[in-house]
Amino acid sequence: xxxxxxxxxxxxxxxxxxxxxxxxxxxxxxxxxxxxxxxxxxxxxxxxxxxxxxxxxxxxxxxxxxxxxxxxxxxxxxxxxxxxxxxxxxxxxxxxxxxxxxxxxxxxxxxxxxxxxxxxxxxxxxxxxxxxxxxxxxxxxxxxxxxxxxxxxxxxxxxxxxxxxxxxxxxxxxxxxxxxxxxxxxxxxxxxxxxxxxxxxxxxxxxxxxxxxxxxxxxxxxxxxxxxxxxxxxxxxxxxxxxxxxxxxxxxxxxxxxxxxxx
Amino acid sequence: xxxxxxxxxxxxxxxxxxxxxxxxxxxxxxxxxxxxxxxxxxxxxxxxxxxxxxxxxxxxxxxxxxxxxxxxxxxxxxxxxxxxxxxxxxxxxxxxxxxxxxxxxxxxxxxxxxxxxxxxxxxxxxxxxxxxxxxxxxxxxxxxxxxxxxxxxxxxxxxxxxxxxxxxxxxxxxxxxxxxxxxxxxxxxxxxxxxxxxxxxxxxxxxxxxxxxxxxxxxxxxxxxxxxxxxxxxxxxxxxxxxxxxxxxxxxxxxxxxxxxxxxxxxxxxxxxxxxxxxxxxxxxxxxxxxxxxxxxxxxxxxxxxxxxxxxxxxxxxxxxxxxxxxxxxxxxxxxxxxxxxxxxxxxxxxxxxxxxxxxxxxxxxxxxxxxxxxxxxxxxxxxxxxxxxxxxxxxxxxxxxxxxxxxxxxxxxxxxxxxxxxxx
Numbered sequence: 001x002x003x004x005x006x007x008x009x010x011x012x013x014x015x016x017x018x019x020x021x022x023x024x025x026x027x028x029x030x031x032x033x034x035x036x037x038x039x040x041x042x043x044x045x046x047x048x049x050x051x052x053x054x055x056x057x058x059x060x061x062x063x064x065x066x067x068x069x070x071x072x073x074x075x076x077x078x079x080x081x082x083x084x085x086x087x088x089x090x091x092x093x094x095x096x097x098x099x100x101x102x103x104x105x106x107x108x109x110x111x112x113x114x115x116x117x118x119x120x121x122x123x124x125x126x127x128x129x130x131x132x133x134x135x136x137x138x139x140x141x142x143x144x145x146x147x148x149x150x151x152x153x154x155x156x157x158x159x160x161x162x163x164x165x166x167x168x169x170x171x172x173x174x175x176x177x178x179x180x181x182x183x184x185x186x187x188x189x190x191x192x193x194x195x196x197x198x199x200x201x202x203x204x205x206x207x208x209x210x211x212x213x214x215x216x217x218x219x220x221x222x223x224x225x226x227x228x229x230x231x232x233x234x235x236x237x238x239x240x241x242x243x244x245x246x247x248x249x250x251x252x253x254x255x256x257x258x259x260x261x262x263x
Numbered sequence: 264x265x266x267x268x269x270x271x272x273x274x275x276x277x278x279x280x281x282x283x284x285x286x287x288x289x290x291x292x293x294x295x296x297x298x299x300x301x302x303x304x305x306x307x308x309x310x311x312x313x314x315x316x317x318x319x320x321x322x323x324x325x326x327x328x329x330x331x332x333x334x335x336x337x338x339x340x341x342x343x344x345x346x347x348x349x350x351x352x353x354x355x356x357x358x359x360x361x362x363x364x365x366x367x368x369x370x371x372x373x374x375x376x377x378x379x380x381x382x383x384x385x386x387x388x389x390x391x392x393x394x395x396x397x398x399x400x401x402x403x404x405x406x407x408x409x410x411x412x413x414x415x416x417x418x419x420x421x422x423x424x425x426x427x428x429x430x431x432x433x434x435x436x437x438x439x440x441x442x443x444x445x446x447x448x449x450x451x452x453x454x455x456x457x458x459x460x461x462x463x464x465x466x467x468x469x470x471x472x473x474x475x476x477x478x479x480x481x482x483x484x485x486x487x488x489x490x491x492x493x494x495x496x497x498x499x500x501x502x503x504x505x506x507x508x509x510x511x512x513x514x515x516x517x518x519x520x521x522x523x524x525x526x527x528x529x530x531x532x533x534x535x536x537x538x539x540x541x542x543x544x545x546x547x548x549x550x551x552x553x554x555x556x557x558x559x560x561x562x563x564x565x566x567x568x569x570x571x572x573x574x575x576x577x578x579x580x581x582x583x584x585x586x587x588x589x590x591x592x593x594x595x596x597x598x599x600x601x602x603x604x605x606x607x608x609x610x611x612x613x614x615x616x617x618x619x620x621x622x623x624x625x626x627x628x629x630x631x632x633x634x635x636x637x638x639x640x641x642x643x644x645x646x647x648x649x650x651x652x653x654x655x656x657x658x659x660x661x662x663x664x665x666x667x668x669x670x671x672x673x674x675x676x677x678x679x680x681x682x683x684x685x686x687x688x
Contacts (some may be wrong), residue, residue, distance in 0.1 A: 069412070086454070107513070135548070135553055138548070175558060178553065178558060183552030185408045185552065186408035186554070189404070189406045190404035
């Protein structure tokens, strides 16, 4: 999918963005393990929308990470991007870490957005069913595969966590991986609650919440907590999936999202 | 040459099957394994040992900071340092250190260190570690993506608090203050010597070189593993045209000494194995939080630098030591630990010889010895300390004298200092 660099803040920062398709604006916010150009959901959405999918600062070639010390710094960075690309009346589709960011963005500028899709979001903490500390497992591919995917032998699981890497690429791959966790830690550490409850009342737009039944990264039990926070939301659970229903049940997940957006 | 006596203050009574039954000695060790009544005894044993070391001839005594850690019970090193100021006379009080990014506001460090300097009559060495990931990011929840920025800002604030005589404001990213007026200021001017305990970050080398701070490599890996780290530091110093003053660096080494080789093994082997096989049982996931090491340090870790030759020491010996230092996974034995250099052990002359090799290879002016390690009981620690002080240190004190190096990184106390009044009823 076509990637481009978008200048923001008078050229001080550059955002690495996938921009594809035409139609109503759609902002895609990727999850903890980064933006995947071959993402089937992204490709499906580009058939009917102008999709804007940034690499969060610190990832891809997006600059500006050093200046950001908290979620609010990131929110203003994203608003700067949306201004630069003239994104208006937009749908937000967000996964995982991206789905912690998305409701906050909507709460900040509700008039800019029309629909919200949250796939396996972070953002709340319930001590009765805490999400596991995924960061402790970051150097253990087998543990990651078992937690992130319902089927740890899924080709995507292997590609993400135990790919075959040529010796000369080894350092680059390990550094990229370190960047993923470092970026995620900035917003999720030590527990992934940034106070969304205080702002959730500002998020009233139609919302779809999708979750894999076997998600061990952000447990499915949180779907109830999110539904309580966004009473207007529809919740759909995907019975054969972990943290990536858009991979493990791509057809069903894509149909659910496109169906929701068409309605 | 200076010799400092270091304590971790471990909990000596962990069950022998600790690694098999429990997940980690650090962060989530079950609290019911740490009996506070026993800790009362341990703290008093350890303070007795530190005071004894000060009395018997070590130049400095060192305390450090750990949290939720069964092998290091000093969550507040300043509390320990404070009592040491009263029961020691001439020895340096080396707090190695306060993990400054964890104090809110970091002014607390400026104040407590100033108190310690005043209490001791100017004998404080101020240590500013970043702190380990286990302590900072897991036990204290500090964001690893931001910990180094917090650290540098805290450092700047503390130095200003000590040296700026006016009431001033501080508008930082993480701390904002309108009236900074730290009282008292430290006795030592412009401030106590600053030492930086480091582990593997390449940035720490630059930080120490640029600021004139002592680089202290603190690990339990021993001098054979440590030589690469110190070589990295000296390369940076050389690159910046700084004089290669050995007093600019320090190193921690476990040492076990007795009158005969068999006595050393009989006494210390089980305790050394306890330390490495049981007490250092930490979930590796707790030891490296994402962002704790910078991308630069991570990249440096992967690049195999085939240096032509080390700056100090013989190339062949350097390579030999590197090979010896490689240990496989799984439990280690006393002999493994000796071979790899984790522990320097033997009779006084053997220990002196090995320590001299370590000191010269690492090119250090500050040797921190760990004489109580793992389950080493109180009297054994005292005997180890005495025999080293009386029979080993005198052989080594003169190292560096002939090269004319001065220790510019050492406290300059008041010449006339108070001692505690006698207790009267």
